[in-house]
Amino acid sequence: MHATKELLLEQGLAMLLERGYNDLGVQAILDRTGVPKGSFYHHFLSKEDMALQAVDRYLSFGHELLDQTLAPDDRPPLNRVRGFFEQMRELYSAEGYLGCLLGALGQELSGANEVFRTKIEACVASIARRIAICLEEARARGELPADVDCQRHADMLVNAWEGAALRSRLLRSPRPLNAFLEFYFPSPAGE
Amino acid sequence: MHATKELLLEQGLAMLLERGYNDLGVQAILDRTGVPKGSFYHHFLSKEDMALQAVDRYLSFGHELLDQTLAPDDRPPLNRVRGFFEQMRELYSAEGYLGCLLGALGQELSGANEVFRTKIEACVASIARRIAICLEEARARGELPADVDCQRHADMLVNAWEGAALRSRLLRSPRPLNAFLEFYFPSPAGE
Numbered sequence: 001m002h003a004t005k006e007l008l009l010e011q012g013l014a015m016l017l018e019r020g021y022n023d024l025g026v027q028a029i030l031d032r033t034g035v036p037k038g039s040f041y042h043h044f045l046s047k048e049d050m051a052l053q054a055v056d057r058y059l060s061f062g063h064e065l066l067d068q069t070l071a072p073d074d075r076p077p078l079n080r081v082r083g084f085f086e087q088m089r090e091l092y093s094a095e096g097y098l099g100c101l102l103g104a105l106g107q108e109l110s111g112a113n114e115v116f117r118t119k120i121e122a123c124v125a126s127i128a129r130r131i132a133i134c135l136e137e138a139r140a141r142g143e144l145p146a147d148v149d150c151q152r153h154a155d156m157l158v159n160a161w162e163g164a165a166l167r168s169r170l171l172r173s174p175r176p177l178n179a180f181l182e183f184y185f186p187s188p189a190g191e
Numbered sequence: 192m193h194a195t196k197e198l199l200l201e202q203g204l205a206m207l208l209e210r211g212y213n214d215l216g217v218q219a220i221l222d223r224t225g226v227p228k229g230s231f232y233h234h235f236l237s238k239e240d241m242a243l244q245a246v247d248r249y250l251s252f253g254h255e256l257l258d259q260t261l262a263p264d265d266r267p268p269l270n271r272v273r274g275f276f277e278q279m280r281e282l283y284s285a286e287g288y289l290g291c292l293l294g295a296l297g298q299e300l301s302g303a304n305e306v307f308r309t310k311i312e313a314c315v316a317s318i319a320r321r322i323a324i325c326l327e328e329a330r331a332r333g334e335l336p337a338d339v340d341c342q343r344h345a346d347m348l349v350n351a352w353e354g355a356a357l358r359s360r361l362l363r364s365p366r367p368l369n370a371f372l373e374f375y376f377p378s379p380a381g382e
Contacts, residue, residue, distance in 0.1 A: 107298035
């Protein structure tokens with residue numbers, strides 16, 4: 001990717017997480033990055049185009065984390081799932097506990113914007129599907145009851161995480177994220 | 192309350208839930224309600240003032256529901272807590288599954304707006320405190336383990352509900368709310 005586009009996406013993503021979509025103008029992104037307006041519109045059709053690509057970038061990062069944390073290895077599958085959420089917590093920590101971009105834009109925009117509503121739902125669902133596959137492995141190994149609906153349980157986990165991320169954003173604190181990990185995954189990922 | 196102010200708050204609340212804060216202009220509220228601009232500014236100092244009062248109105252409604260559903264009666268305390276969330280689901284249903292105003296404004300605004308961040312956190316915390324009191328009752332009656340931290344458990348429930356409400360908003364569906372009720376409160380509130 002072109003370095004300027006990379007810079008615009010990186011900073012655009014950070015500004016979307018902080019200020020949301022409707023409060024963010026293209027000019028503010030230009031001011032922060034020092035990129036001229038013509039260059040922005042060379043790389044993006046519009047602010048919406050930039051934001052949708054920022055969501056793609058965020059999702060790609062999420063799936064890379066899923067690749068790293070859920071990959072079959074010696075650890076029990078549930079510990080790998082815990083490991084994914086622990087890595088997300090590390091990411092939130094680095095950002096000052098601003099929560100999740102999918103939750104933030106999903107809440108702000110999905111009441112009146114079908115493009116973002118369907119986009120964000122597809123992103124959240126894609127993460128839940130990955131987790132469901134790992135839960136299936138846990139069920140096959142007897143670590144979850146045989147009658148558990150793994151897709152449903154994965155969606156429940158992802159939804160509860162999004163709620164914890166919102167509360168973390170409200171409090172600017174890891175406490176709700178830690179409480180999530182302790183409630184749903186009582187044993188640490190390393191064990 | 193003056194009927195015009197009541198109308199502005201009622202419609203303003205509905206528009207905030209649908210469109211969020213930054214996408215909503217005072218003119219759009221005037222257009223929907225037919226109220227003249229001078230009248231809006233007679234009742235409210237600003238859009239922010241209106242939105243903060245809409246949040247107060249929403250919270251008052253939530254506490255009325257808590258009064259009705261959690262009041263000590265013959266039902267086990269956990270069933271009363273479930274009853275509160277069931278009533279919230281009914282409210283969301285009536286609105287077409289747009290989720291929770293506290294979650295929506297909390298996500299949109301709390302990254303860059305300290306007024307709304309502290310306001311919304313105080314609202315969410317006030318609901319969790321009410322639920323914690325009912326959980327204490329459940330613990331005293333042996334319906335929860337003696338070592339459970341009721342405040343922490345109440346916060347976990349409220350956070351998980353907020354995540355379910357977000358997913359319900361993304362899907363325009365009660366499914367995530369139903370999954371929440373079934374996971375955290377396996378027995379129906381009426382039993």
